[in-house]
Amino acid sequence: MAYVKKKIRQQLLIEQVKEKPFLTDEELAKLLQVSIQTIRLDRLELGIPELRERIRKMAEHAQTKVKSIEGREVIGELIDLELGKSGISLLRITDDMVFAKSQVARGHYVFSQANSLALAIIDAPMAVTGVANLKYKVPVHVGDKLIAKAEIIRQRGNKYFVWVKTRNETQEVFRAKFIMVSWDEK
Amino acid sequence: MAYVKKKIRQQLLIEQVKEKPFLTDEELAKLLQVSIQTIRLDRLELGIPELRERIRKMAEHAQTKVKSIEGREVIGELIDLELGKSGISLLRITDDMVFAKSQVARGHYVFSQANSLALAIIDAPMAVTGVANLKYKVPVHVGDKLIAKAEIIRQRGNKYFVWVKTRNETQEVFRAKFIMVSWDEK
DNA sequence: CCTAATTTTAGTACTAGCTACTACGACCAG
DNA sequence: CTGGTCGTAGTAGCTAGTACTAAAATTAGG
Numbered sequence: 001m002a003y004v005k006k007k008i009r010q011q012l013l014i015e016q017v018k019e020k021p022f023l024t025d026e027e028l029a030k031l032l033q034v035s036i037q038t039i040r041l042d043r044l045e046l047g048i049p050e051l052r053e054r055i056r057k058m059a060e061h062a063q064t065k066v067k068s069i070e071g072r073e074v075i076g077e078l079i080d081l082e083l084g085k086s087g088i089s090l091l092r093i094t095d096d097m098v099f100a101k102s103q104v105a106r107g108h109y110v111f112s113q114a115n116s117l118a119l120a121i122i123d124a125p126m127a128v129t130g131v132a133n134l135k136y137k138v139p140v141h142v143g144d145k146l147i148a149k150a151e152i153i154r155q156r157g158n159k160y161f162v163w164v165k166t167r168n169e170t171q172e173v174f175r176a177k178f179i180m181v182s183w184d185e186k
Numbered sequence: 187m188a189y190v191k192k193k194i195r196q197q198l199l200i201e202q203v204k205e206k207p208f209l210t211d212e213e214l215a216k217l218l219q220v221s222i223q224t225i226r227l228d229r230l231e232l233g234i235p236e237l238r239e240r241i242r243k244m245a246e247h248a249q250t251k252v253k254s255i256e257g258r259e260v261i262g263e264l265i266d267l268e269l270g271k272s273g274i275s276l277l278r279i280t281d282d283m284v285f286a287k288s289q290v291a292r293g294h295y296v297f298s299q300a301n302s303l304a305l306a307i308i309d310a311p312m313a314v315t316g317v318a319n320l321k322y323k324v325p326v327h328v329g330d331k332l333i334a335k336a337e338i339i340r341q342r343g344n345k346y347f348v349w350v351k352t353r354n355e356t357q358e359v360f361r362a363k364f365i366m367v368s369w370d371e372k
Numbered sequence: 373c374c375t376a377a378t379t380t381t382a383g384t385a386c387t388a389g390c391t392a393c394t395a396c397g398a399c400c401a402g
Numbered sequence: 403c404t405g406g407t408c409g410t411a412g413t414a415g416c417t418a419g420t421a422c423t424a425a426a427a428t429t430a431g432g
Binding site: 373374375376377378379380381382383384385386387388389390391392393394395396397398399400401402 | 403404405406407408409410411412413414415416417418419420421422423424425426427428429430431432
């Protein structure tokens with residue numbers, strides 16, 4: 001009987017910590033109606049770190065997250081790249097990229113993948129987007145793996161005409177035409 | 187002389203804490219070649235909270251930040267909104283939005299502001315982007331305040347035609363035409 | 373150069389929120 | 403009734419501090 005109780009309590013503990021990571025052992029003990037020592041033992045058994053560790057990890061995670069967004073020149077993962085010709089990138093849609101209500105991906109993530117890929121395949125030190133024509137064909141959902149294929153179809157002076165087609169597992173979801181403009185440092 | 191030194195040291199302290207918030211007083215003392223007590227006094231004077239407080243605030247911030255990104259339907263700050271008609275949003279370009287090399291803003295930030303604003307002004311429970319035509323007129327730099335003005339110019343069934351014009355302080359930098367598609371839950 | 377003020381360092385007592393450990397009593401099953 | 407699991411209790415020790423007092427060092431002013 002007590003054996004079962006323990007498991008239930010530990011389950012509750014896991015839930016509590018997940019929901020409210022800022023609770024001290026003392027507060028957890030009061031919540032679960034046991035002594036502090038029991039909480040500590042449970043944490044030890046379950047491998048739950050102490051309050052300070054939990055908070056520190058959250059803060060560290062938040063920091064590295066910010067940095068990784070900063071340093072990322074390409075949205076998504078570059079799978080293949082032939083500079084001056086074509087490129088392929090992959091982006092997995094996570095739940096923070098979609099609208100809470102509809103679970104449909106925000107348009108700018110799909111755009112960002114295509115746009116940054118279009119930029120990446122251009123063989124020039126610096127370039128910016130000049131013009132873009134986009135067509136969203138099918139809504140994209142959480143879990144979808146978006147594969148964007150970009151191709152330079154024409155080059156005229158410092159202007160590059162790039163086509164990007166994005167597919168999920170089953171169909172084409174997005175299409176874009178970019179005119180990218182490059183320039184050398186003056 | 188020492189009066190100046192103190193100010194310099196406190197300035198260094200502020201920078202250090204800003205850059206690496208995970209340093210203890212002891213580590214800071216070693217870095218700045220003074221005793222722990224001096225660091226504590228400086229923190230007291232400067233109103234810098236202790237390590238644990240700093241970390242806790244970061245973690246709390248990270249938590250609310252995750253939620254606010256989820257909840258953030260609009261990139262930038264909504265300044266004005268007339269549902270079904272028009273809207274204005276402001277986005278300040280920070281250094282993590284630009285290319286390190288050229289200091290020019292990545293195209294997708296400008297797009298995201300416009301796209302999310304176009305979406306926000308539509309008076310429907312759910313909508314997605316269908317088609318977009320973009321024109322980047324002038325490169326945008328760090329510090330620029332982008333003011334995007336969106337206007338619904340035509341509505342045909344569940345299709346909304348939206349124009350967005352984005353200016354910085356001096357000129358129009360971006361222009362977009364969107365066709366947004368709305369739908370009711372089925 | 374000496375004194376006064378400022379700045380820095382040293383040290384103590386106390387705190388939260390723990391870990392790691394030992395010890396004891398309750399309960400329950402075979 | 404004896405062994406094993408559980409929960410509880412309590413101690414020592416830790417980190418990274420606060421809050422305080424006091425002394426030493428430095429510096430500026432006269």
